[in-house]
Every structure is written in C-alpha cells, then in structure tokens.
Amino acid sequence: MNIRGVFIEDTFAEAFTMRVARIVITGRTLRWAREAALKLTGFATSVIGCKVEAGIERELPEGETPDGRPGISVLLMTMSKDDMPKRLIERIGQTVLTCPTTACYDGLPHAPDRVGVGSALRFFGDGFQASKVIGGERFWRIPVMEGEFLVQEKFGMQKGVGGGNFLILARSAEAALEAAEAGATAMSSRPGVILPFPGGVVRSGSKVGSRRIKSMIASTNDAFCPTLRAVTTSSLPSEVNSVLEIVINGVDAEAIGAAMRAGIDAACRNGVVAITAGNYGGKLGPHHFHLRKIMGSEEKA
Amino acid sequence: MTQGLVARLKSLPAARADFSEVLATSWVGTPAGELARRRVHLDGRSSVALGDLCEVKGEPAGRIRFEGDFSRVDRLAAGLTEGEVVVDGSVGRDAGAGMAGGSLEIMGDAGSGAGGAAPEARRGMTGGELVVHGSVGSEAGRRMRRGLVVIGRDAGADAGFEMIAGSAIILGSATGEVGIWSKRGSIVALGAVKIPITYRYACTYEPAYLRVMLRRLRTRYSLPLEDRQLAGRYRRYSGDLADLGRGEILAWSAE
Numbered sequence: 001m002n003i004r005g006v007f008i009e010d011t012f013a014e015a016f017t018m019r020v021a022r023i024v025i026t027g028r029t030l031r032w033a034r035e036a037a038l039k040l041t042g043f044a045t046s047v048i049g050c051k052v053e054a055g056i057e058r059e060l061p062e063g064e065t066p067d068g069r070p071g072i073s074v075l076l077m078t079m080s081k082d083d084m085p086k087r088l089i090e091r092i093g094q095t096v097l098t099c100p101t102t103a104c105y106d107g108l109p110h111a112p113d114r115v116g117v118g119s120a121l122r123f124f125g126d127g128f129q130a131s132k133v134i135g136g137e138r139f140w141r142i143p144v145m146e147g148e149f150l151v152q153e154k155f156g157m158q159k160g161v162g163g164g165n166f167l168i169l170a171r172s173a174e175a176a177l178e179a180a181e182a183g184a185t186a187m188s189s190r191p192g193v194i195l196p197f198p199g200g201v202v203r204s205g206s207k208v209g210s211r212r213i214k215s216m217i218a219s220t221n222d223a224f225c226p227t228l229r230a231v232t233t234s235s236l237p238s239e240v241n242s243v244l245e246i247v248i249n250g251v252d253a254e255a256i257g258a259a260m261r262a263g264i265d266a267a268c269r270n271g272v273v274a275i276t277a278g279n280y281g282g283k284l285g286p287h288h289f290h291l292r293k294i295m296g297s298e299e300k301a
Numbered sequence: 302m303t304q305g306l307v308a309r310l311k312s313l314p315a316a317r318a319d320f321s322e323v324l325a326t327s328w329v330g331t332p333a334g335e336l337a338r339r340r341v342h343l344d345g346r347s348s349v350a351l352g353d354l355c356e357v358k359g360e361p362a363g364r365i366r367f368e369g370d371f372s373r374v375d376r377l378a379a380g381l382t383e384g385e386v387v388v389d390g391s392v393g394r395d396a397g398a399g400m401a402g403g404s405l406e407i408m409g410d411a412g413s414g415a416g417g418a419a420p421e422a423r424r425g426m427t428g429g430e431l432v433v434h435g436s437v438g439s440e441a442g443r444r445m446r447r448g449l450v451v452i453g454r455d456a457g458a459d460a461g462f463e464m465i466a467g468s469a470i471i472l473g474s475a476t477g478e479v480g481i482w483s484k485r486g487s488i489v490a491l492g493a494v495k496i497p498i499t500y501r502y503a504c505t506y507e508p509a510y511l512r513v514m515l516r517r518l519r520t521r522y523s524l525p526l527e528d529r530q531l532a533g534r535y536r537r538y539s540g541d542l543a544d545l546g547r548g549e550i551l552a553w554s555a556e
Binding site: 068103148 | 487509510512514
C-alpha cells in the first residue's frame, strides 16, 4: 500500500488499556488557562518515567465551560485506577491551584468511577474552605491570596487507550521532522486524543528491556536507529536516515484510530520512505491499530 | 416524553389548605389516581382528598405541574425529597419548607416561610432547589441546612434567618436585614440589601462559584440574570459574627 509514494507497512500499533481523566481548566483569559494546563501536563510523556501521560486535548470556547470563561481541556492517563487519585491531586494542587484566575472542573461527568480531588485539596484552606452544591455536584471554594480557587469535588475516570503510534521513516532528518510536524498538527485538537510527547513527536522510541542491564524497563529501539544499521539487526530500508515516532493516547480506540488516519495521511509527503508502527507481537496490548486497515486498502493518489 | 402529572385547581379553596402531605413521601412513580387520594388539611380542622380540590391527570414521570391560583395553599411541596414540581401561579405560606431534594419552581409569588422550617423544626431545607420567580414573604430560607433558595424579585423581612448553611440568592431587593444568626449560609444579593451590623466587610472580588451557579440557574430556570451579574464583582461580608461567623453576604457591586 502506498500513499503519495510513501509505503505503508503491513503492520499494527499495539496499545494498552489505561485510565483517563479529563480536566477542564478555565481562566480569566485563555492565556492563564493555558499556563496552568502547560504546567499540569509538563513532565508527563510516559508512565515509564513520569508515572502519568498527559497532554492538552483542545481549547474550549466560553460556551463549553462550566463558568463561561475560556478553557483548556487536558487528558491525564495512568496505568491503574489506584494511581489516578494521587496524580490528579498532586498535579492539580501544584499547577492549577497555584495559577492566577484559574478554576478546575471535571470533564468526564458521566464516567462511573469518581475520584476525590477537591475533597482532598480543600484541606489547603486550613479550615476556611467552603463548599457549594451546584446542580448536584459539589464544588470547593479554597481561599487563596488572589481570592478563591474553585475546584470540583470529584473527577470522572474511565478506561482509555495509551500507546497508539506510528513511525515516520524518512530520507533525512529534515524530512522526518517536517512530516512529523504535519502529522502532529493534523492530530492535535482532535477531541478525545492527546499527543503526550514534546510537540507530539518522539525521537527516542524504545524497545522493551535492555540488552545489557536487566533492571531497565526500556532502552533504545536499536532496530530503528539509523546510526546502528551496520552493527545491529536493522529494520530500516537502506535509504532511511532518520526516524520519528508519534504516540497517541485517547479516551477510546475509535478516537485514536481517527487521529492516526489524519496524522498518517498528513505525514505522507516528500522525503518520507515509509510509515510503520511499533508493537510487541500483539501479545501485550489488547488494542491493535492496523495501519492499512486504518488508511483503507486502496491506493491514494 | 410525557409531561408528567398535572394538578389543576378546580376552584379557590374556601379555607386555607395545607398541602404538606401531598408530596412529602415518594410520589415520582405514583399514578394520578393514587396521588389524588392523598390528604389535604383545611384550616387545620378537616381534611379532604387532593382530588376533591384538584383535577389530577397525566402519567407519572418525575414531574408535576400545579395549575391555578394556589395563593391560599400553604406548605406546598413541604418536605419534598424528589422530582420536579412547577407551580404556574402563586402559593401561600411555607412552600418547600423542609425540602430535602428535588426542585420546586414557583412562577408567581410565595408567602412567608418559603424554603424555611416548621416552627418546631431545628432545620429547614436540607437539600433541593426552590426557585420563586416572583417575590417572597418574610423568613425565606429560615434555618436552612443545605440546598438553594432563589428569589426572582424581592424578599420580605429576615431572609436567611438562622441559616445553618446552604445558599439563598435574591435577585431583587431585600427588606430589612438578611442572614441574621447565620452560621455558614451564603446570601447573594443582586439588588438592594442592608448589611447587618454583625457582618464585617472582607473584600470585593469575583466569586468563581457564582459564575457556575448563576449560569446554571439562568439556563435551567430562565431567570433574568445578566452577564455582568455572572461575571461581576461582589462585596463580601462575613458573618453573622454574633454566631459562628462562617457565613457570607455577597452583594453585587453593579460595576
């Protein structure tokens, strides 16, 4: 299968079930909502080292937020249900509570699992906090030097999918980067997905474990490192000199599949040799995103 | 979707009618015929079936609409725990007194004691929403512990008297002082209000929760709330300092 001359390998991305929460941050202006969201989603690329994976889902216009102010929607994902409460409390507490003008709301009101967030953060109020029930939902008003921080008592949590991916195999680093930027741009702001890595792009794809150190969970994916072509069992065609990966997490497999379709299509451009995907033989993750199935079986002009 | 039950008043009762037993126990799944058999007390001396005063019809769907002039009906929806109750016109005393859940929306005025407590009760409302589009008499929200009382126009004397907690929002003017002996209650005044001497000014700010609350009320009940009230600045007074002092009056600054 080829798309505009780019070979689509007959393989699949293997993804895992994770737990996801959607955090809605509002501010007096979009700038302040974004400032909080950027801090909240900082250092959240991979559960391997960051314990969470998080990213900005999209901007929310005033009409879509509980308080009618501009907002940012963030998805935060953990590997287990038990991890979620602590991660939400520490991140919202350190990055949104501290940020001028912001308020913080649950973005998954219909999710059956509810995680106490405001109910824990309220103790920062040192006994001066107060709560209000609005439309059946409890909100906490925590006094701060600026005025009041408003945070919802409970946040919804549901199953999500993490680890959707595709790899861009290009003739040059420039071509790989341009294609990755185009792919990430096409996928960003799509409801239900986030790209947790910097700019949505990963240059250091990993394999499970290590050749030399048994305690390492992951190490460089040498089969896709162009500099190692001569000294390892390479998976790269001879004309490939740079590889970049895009990792996609989402609220469900459908959202990830739709985002991958848009991203791969945008990444198929001059200088790109092939698109492939990372998997573990299908034995670890229950979600398999077959590239050719996602892109349709017909050749594209 | 069915419109739920409708109770249409046949004629103005000759005596004051006490509706406190009509909706105080579970009713959202009760057929019209069965609801019509619930008792209504007349002037505290005799009782009749609801069906003798109102034509009750429709299918149960968690909603009931009272049609007619209920200004001589007291304690309508007192002790309500569930469902949506709408009254097309005005009601008498103690509407929604001791509510614990559900919503009571009165399109006209309400008499004294709306959302309040029975004289012998230690607590008034413990939950739910009472929205009066018109004015209310004295002692609205008396001793309320939780829940929300919204007054679309003016409030009579002593609104929020002995509030334990909960919220009372007054869109019009408040007669006399509000929130006397309040422990943790919130009173939001969008019109003229006299701050009791036992309240102390704290600051002028934009309470984030009011944006959420007022925005919801505007959408849910079509209340005439303006954007400048949702996003406005409010003077915060803490009190009642003669009691616990954890309550507040938020007075819209109209800036």
